[in-house]
Amino acid sequence: MGSNRKVVTIVGARPQFIKASTISLLLRKKGLQEIFVHTGQHYDYEMSQIFFDGLNLPKPDYNLGVGSDIHGKQTAFMLQGIEEILIKEKPHLAIVYGDTNSTLAGALAASKLRLPVAHIEAGLRSYDRNMPEEINRVLTDHISTLLFAPTKTAVHNLKRENIKRGVYLSGDVMCDLFLSIKDLLQSRRKQVLERYGLKEKKFFLATVHRAENTDNQKRWKNIIDGLTILAEKGMQVVLPAHPRIRKLLTKKIIGKIKIIDPLPYLETQVLISSSKMVITDSGGLQKEAVFNGTFCLVLRDRTEWTELLSSGQVVLVDDSIEKILSYAQKSNSRKNVKIEKYFGNGKSSKKIVNTILKYLN
Numbered sequence: 001m002g003s004n005r006k007v008v009t010i011v012g013a014r015p016q017f018i019k020a021s022t023i024s025l026l027l028r029k030k031g032l033q034e035i036f037v038h039t040g041q042h043y044d045y046e047m048s049q050i051f052f053d054g055l056n057l058p059k060p061d062y063n064l065g066v067g068s069d070i071h072g073k074q075t076a077f078m079l080q081g082i083e084e085i086l087i088k089e090k091p092h093l094a095i096v097y098g099d100t101n102s103t104l105a106g107a108l109a110a111s112k113l114r115l116p117v118a119h120i121e122a123g124l125r126s127y128d129r130n131m132p133e134e135i136n137r138v139l140t141d142h143i144s145t146l147l148f149a150p151t152k153t154a155v156h157n158l159k160r161e162n163i164k165r166g167v168y169l170s171g172d173v174m175c176d177l178f179l180s181i182k183d184l185l186q187s188r189r190k191q192v193l194e195r196y197g198l199k200e201k202k203f204f205l206a207t208v209h210r211a212e213n214t215d216n217q218k219r220w221k222n223i224i225d226g227l228t229i230l231a232e233k234g235m236q237v238v239l240p241a242h243p244r245i246r247k248l249l250t251k252k253i254i255g256k257i258k259i260i261d262p263l264p265y266l267e268t269q270v271l272i273s274s275s276k277m278v279i280t281d282s283g284g285l286q287k288e289a290v291f292n293g294t295f296c297l298v299l300r301d302r303t304e305w306t307e308l309l310s311s312g313q314v315v316l317v318d319d320s321i322e323k324i325l326s327y328a329q330k331s332n333s334r335k336n337v338k339i340e341k342y343f344g345n346g347k348s349s350k351k352i353v354n355t356i357l358k359y360l361n
């Protein structure tokens, strides 16, 4: 079934490799022909290839190698490359994920060629147009044909923008992936903790990569001061460094905070579940903290994943040193949040692929 149908998957940034790993496998199992396009937005080994090696992702059929640049130029390179591929490959549908420049470029190139676009993780909104991701999300949703919303809030957000056709409440594909590896974590724990010289529940896992935090001196200083004070108080702080922050890491910071390379998927989950708390500005990590039953401080003033706030396991601390310190020093009991209630029962990718198949047939 479906073997004469061809889809093009367009990805380019780390979170998209993780999300695509759940869908690509199923597309192929169902006999669809998938052309896999990597824009090259992320290119360091730890930001890209490591996920292809670890998550059963197909080797890309095309890598556009766009690399880093200012937004317009980066997106323009992608548009040009993707358009050429779509014209050559003549697929029946394009699939894009999330909210990066690769998402927008894929959706725009496809929709201008009148190709249907499936957007996985549709309907998320921060209602902050200062974020490049928000612009990417809004534009992508408005030119998509099939919109797979991970949560009820996302469906509601789309309705507010009068997008009602083609909207499916699918659940979250990252939740699928987590549930599929959850039982592996315990067996990997000892080895991963030893590799990084860490002790169970004796460290904070921190990540900072959003432009709104890294490119704003005052916010960056506050966040780093908060983390440094925590470290000075005797609690280890581990920070896998996204390339965006490499140039910001001074000797003083490196002396206090344990800086490590970006981590592969499974190791990330082990460290989240073994940490005392996660402190992050990442959308994916705040969700994964809740999946793992770990308390999480979010270094933003809002979140697209509002369900997490009602779970009681996630708190917005923005760039407030006081809030970081006061929450981090509270003892937080583990809570097992019913993640199925918000993010689906691990069958979101199946739902998505079945809907795509139905649409194509």
Ligand code: UD1
Pocket (backbone or CB within 6 Å): 013, 014, 015, 041, 042, 043, 044, 047, 068, 069, 099, 100, 101, 102, 132, 133, 209, 211, 242, 243, 244
């Ligand atoms: C992008 C997404 C963001 C997502 C994040 C996940 C956009 C607008 N933003 O942000 O939504 O949360 O990916 O990580 O698409 N760099 C390297 N090596 C790499 C990749 C990047 O050194 O492999 C450096 C470059 O200096 C580059 C900077 O990181 O200028 C930023 O990379 P970029 O692709 O612009 O966006 P991200 O910050 O990764």
